[in-house]
Amino acid sequence: MYRDRIGLKSLWGKVVGAEEAALLIKDGMTVGMSGFTRSGDAKVVPMALAERASEAPMKITLLTGASLGSDIDKTLAEAKLLSRRIPFQADPVLRKAINAGEVMFVDQHLSETVEMLRSRQLPPVDVAVIEAVAITDEGGIIPTSSIGNSATFAMLAEKIIVEINIHQSLDLVGLHDVYIPTRRPHREAIPLTNPQDRIGLPYIPVDPSRIAAIVVTEKMDSFATITPPDEETNAIASHLVDFFRHEVKLGRLSTSLQPLQAGIGSIANAVLHGFIDSPFHDLKMYSEVLQDSTFELFDADKLKFASGSALSLSEPCARNFFSNVKKYKDRLVLRPQEISNHPEVIRRLGLIGINTALEADIYGNVNSTHVNGTMMMNGIGGSGDFARNCYLSVFVTKSVAKGGKISSIVPMVTHVDHCEHDVDLIVTEQGLADLRGLAPRERAKVVVENCVHPAYKDMMRDYVAEATARGGHTPHCLEKVFSWHLAAQQHGDMRKVGQVVKKAAAE
């Protein structure tokens, strides 16, 4: 039943249960697991490990592609198994442990983790646990619904555990393109000049003698929890479509635009969804994660090709895709996240990068990660790989959160993931600020007038006026620059900023 999925017969004897395979992982080890935005994650070995850890405490450093599904990060965090977690996560329980200082989280640009592993600037991977559709006749590992960092984990690890998932469709074979840059200082150019170029192998080439165990599983990927487009995300999409229409009119872009990248999450997904009713066509995507909108654009005949590192689909979209893999396969490719997010390729292709801001400030700095500059949400993910190197760097956010109590546009962000130099457009449901070629004082004007919610506009105008009167290239009143955040911390509402000042004065 599963043997037809293990081409190299000498590996048949390696099939064991998850508990036995998990024994290869020992206290203090560094483990690289497949998994990127809830897709293609190793599913049973981490669970077996967590169960063991609940009886005999142990710690590991866990590296993955990005976030995991199936409550794996939650379970591992509850089992207190994680001493260190790299490079991204999105689980509430793990997040809590990270913010409590119990798990050391190293939040990295997603293209960089394997670069650091390869140059031994991170500890070596002891064991890789990789979900696979199948193993080839030569022992090559065929990934499932994501590649992420799996290829490099497998190629570098001392031992490999393969989770053959018999519920992952064999139609996925041939979807992957595994190319790993050669080691520096003798590295060649990455020979990719078009999103649809195939430059590598459809499997991860490994020495089969390092495959130490094979576990057979049948658990589906977790579905993405995407909230559908709403009035505000539609407005954001509409502002962006208008902008691109104007760029086409000016002759800066063709009606096929430039290859699109969109970050994970509901807002970026909704923005792409908005392209269905646009005048643009023959679009291409070169992104890290392909969400429902990719398939909606395929079905609307708007999209010609999509390159990603992972699929992250809602239940209906996943059911449609996995029943019709062949229908989409010749228009899709999955790559290692090092290649989907590689600065070289991003700059060469000239991507339009659309990512989500947690908050943005009047000068164009963006916070993607930290609430009040302190509490980690998920991580920077690939947004820095794209924002720094793409043709046009767009950040989208609703102008307010928590029913208006929080403004997403603030005087100064409390944590900078994307500096003013890396942000071309900021778009909220209120409007679009085109920051290209503007000095900070000019940026502040367009951000305030176009993006800030009406409930905060006068407050922000007052702040800008006071700061500007004091002077400076990037005017700020340093003593009150975070007073909005303090109002939210102390009174639950940024609009109560007056009470923060009074409180400080009364102390």
Next chain:
Amino acid sequence: MYRDRIGLKSLWGKVVGAEEAALLIKDGMTVGMSGFTRSGDAKVVPMALAERASEAPMKITLLTGASLGSDIDKTLAEAKLLSRRIPFQADPVLRKAINAGEVMFVDQHLSETVEMLRSRQLPPVDVAVIEAVAITDEGGIIPTSSIGNSATFAMLAEKIIVEINIHQSLDLVGLHDVYIPTRRPHREAIPLTNPQDRIGLPYIPVDPSRIAAIVVTEKMDSFATITPPDEETNAIASHLVDFFRHEVKLGRLSTSLQPLQAGIGSIANAVLHGFIDSPFHDLKMYSEVLQDSTFELFDADKLKFASGSALSLSEPCARNFFSNVKKYKDRLVLRPQEISNHPEVIRRLGLIGINTALEADIYGNVNSTHVNGTMMMNGIGGSGDFARNCYLSVFVTKSVAKGGKISSIVPMVTHVDHCEHDVDLIVTEQGLADLRGLAPRERAKVVVENCVHPAYKDMMRDYVAEATARGGHTPHCLEKVFSWHLAAQQHGDMRKVGQVVKKAAAE
């Protein structure tokens, strides 16, 4: 006399005086001028323009490679000629005008300006003014001591003014390698895999019919004002050499290290100087600016090859180089700054990037540009191109400034040019913090213990302890995060932080 420098005879009739050439530049135009870190700048046309503007007010947008010498930015600012200045400057008079909001300064990653021009995301260049050693028989322009953005300015401008500088040595012919990436979306890989690769032409190819005027000049480049190494910069260099020695011992680096990049300025120059007494050899540089230390390393037989976009030399070093160009020429190349700073090449070559921080914080964020988050110093320059994409990103700074009144390591930087994800090492004369693979709480410990000046160590430990007790992935006390800066603003000394708090409480 100068005619032997204009190979294409049909251009001989274009030779005019600077005033006449300057008449091609009209009010409201966008002008691209050669010049990068005081080298190879157009010298007489901007001065003639400034003189004209002092009688008949006019405004231009001025683009250059980077900073200019010969008091050009000063003179243009005093003549109130600049409405907009892109992408870097380092002149005190212009800086004052920028901070007063009189000149709109667009501070950009140095690799990106021409990318934006080429895709018409910045206004088109009306006139390019390019200093040249000579013009070839076909009308190609041979730059002088820098290339910067000159090639793209000349290739895109409607009209070109060439300043033939007869004091720039003809020995410079053949030093340049002009390669310009093809337009997207049909761009090929940049075929450069080694710092010494020559991939382009030794001149800027232009349609000679666009050369509208030629001016003959003889003014030398301004000399760099480099302060010599001192006890503190020697200590910084020594910490770094020890670090690299250890990396070699661990087998992560060879004794030739990886190609080196060093930012402009005395500290980075002094750090490179420190490699003279190191065990490393056969070094290569792939940098934007080549300073005195490059030639000291050549003379010490430590350096095999250096690639840059500009030479920026002190008077003695310049005199030595220009008398001995042939001695160094086969080990040197100058490239467009788009190529010297290109993410694709930086990542591929795996550079070690050494740049200077104005201030750094305990979590690894770096401010390169803004005093108190408001007042612009010079600009980000190429540091972002390198820090994001290199193999190892190093930031150096003395631990204190202004006789100890300012700590260069602060709880939170007031402006982020390089986010925590882009900073691997922070080095002060106190020591070196290796941040690779560390979570924020761990980084804070090594930065405080290794880099902070003893006069600030207890203050910083107190801050970290208080913030950490409150929790968070990146612990901060948001209400006092800039209190050190406020102490410096109000009392001229960061150590008077107690008085800031008291002042706020008393209000």
